[in-house]
Amino acid sequence: MTPPLFVYNTLSRSKELFKPLHEGRVGMYVCGPTVYGDAHLGHARPAITFDLLFRYLQHLGYKVRYVRNITDVGHLEHDADEGEDKIAKKARLEQLEPMEVAQYYTNRFNHAMERLNCLPPSIEPHASGHIIEQIRLVQEILEAGYAYESNGSVYFDVVKYNEDFKYGILSGRNLEDVYDASRELDGVGEKRNQVDFALWKKAAPEHIMRWPSPWGEGFPGWHCECTAMGRKYLGEEFDIHGGGMDLVFPHHECEIAQAVASQKKQMVHYWMHNNMITIAGKKMGKSYNNFITLEQFFTGQHELLEQAYTPMTIRFFILQAHYRSTLDFGNEALQASKKGLDRLMDAVRQLSRITPSAQGNLTEEYAATLEQKCYDAMNDDLNSPIVISHLFDACRTINTLADGKESITAAGLEALAKVFHTFCFDILGLAQEENGNAQREVAFGGAVDLLLEMRSKAKADKDWATSDKIRDNLAALGFLVKDTKDGATWKLEV
The missing domain is CATH 1.20.120.640 (Anticodon-binding domain of a subclass of class I aminoacyl-tRNA synthetases)
Known part of the structure; x- marks a missing residue:
């Protein structure tokens, strides 16, 4: 028997004993990529981190439903409140359908993950395929009184929510901190409060990706998709939500607020976050233009x-x-x-x-x-x-x-x-790569073993010249031979 598993819960800021909600089963949701460009090293870290967790939970005997989303609606600049959808922008510039752009980069992302030996998730839902669920989530938050409509858009009322619950429990921020972080968005006149975030945005005439809704044609805010899809596939409460540490605020903080506002209880029991990959001490990412694919x-x-x-x-x-x-x-x-x-x-x-x-x-x-x-x-x-x-x-x-x-x-x-x-x-999910030394060992291993048998016979016959010749010729080819009391071993020198 292995000892109990302890995981660090970002919500409690401590290591906690992992106790799944349902015996023998684990629900795990991980924020996947926004598919408007090739995967880079920063994408590899959460994929490998949660692949490690996925593998280990399965190894321990749990039946795991691992959900990793694909964001193909696109991220808007400035926390989904203004700017142009990145996938729509790329589609417009390259004269492609937005879903053509999304599918191309989804395929490339999944191929890269396969090469990294990351197991595929149990379910890989696309944000664009769950607009109905996101509209329903927005309606529930409106009905609960924690959102408001403004000029065809819908915003989450952070101030009202904070009065009844507490906004900032994951990141440890108070509302004043959030105001400070939001001042760069000053001038967005549709919002009651500077800290409010978009649940649904009215589409401008030039916006390509748009869907009908009770508030007019538009598109969901970034934060809605994970809350809506997590609940659809894992239930109103599930075990683990993962992602990069850069998602703690605002994305995951907003997810918590949306879930609590719509269902009056926490959705996630364990929040887990991997740290960043840096380059010269600065986060590697597309927004910093310092990434390597x-x-x-x-x-x-x-x-x-x-x-x-x-x-x-x-x-x-x-x-x-x-x-x-x-x-x-x-x-x-x-x-x-x-x-x-x-x-x-x-x-x-x-x-x-x-x-x-x-x-x-x-x-x-x-x-x-x-x-x-x-x-x-x-x-x-x-x-x-x-x-x-x-x-x-x-x-x-x-x-x-x-x-x-x-x-x-x-x-x-x-x-x-x-x-x-x-x-x-x-x-750990490592794999023998059939290249370099490993490939040569597979290809020539039988021949080396045969030569060592011939060398062993030569040594038994005291034919030292033949014995040394076989050893030296193998060494010249990169095969290191070591004599032991039980015979000889060999390996290909790196």
């Missing part, structure tokens, strides 16, 4: 990149930092991640070549201790860096076993291989 990472085609990086190197880079810590981009850090990933994958391959011993000094107990350490780290708010450090410690032991300096029983070797498979592949 995942495709550019995979091809190396960007001025800041010294080389191309594989999808698994990117995944490992992200998993080496705790999801709530900032992660600064740098070529040195990515190159170190590549070496670390190669080290883990080399240990996995070495495990298949180790010959067990009946009198081995390592047994199943060693593997069980390693396994428990890894579970303890995962149960401590998904501490993937600590899991990786424990696996690295085990890599040293695997190298000594491969060199014949230590021995392990057959049962111990089987248990150790299972631990590595479980945590490297099933939980």
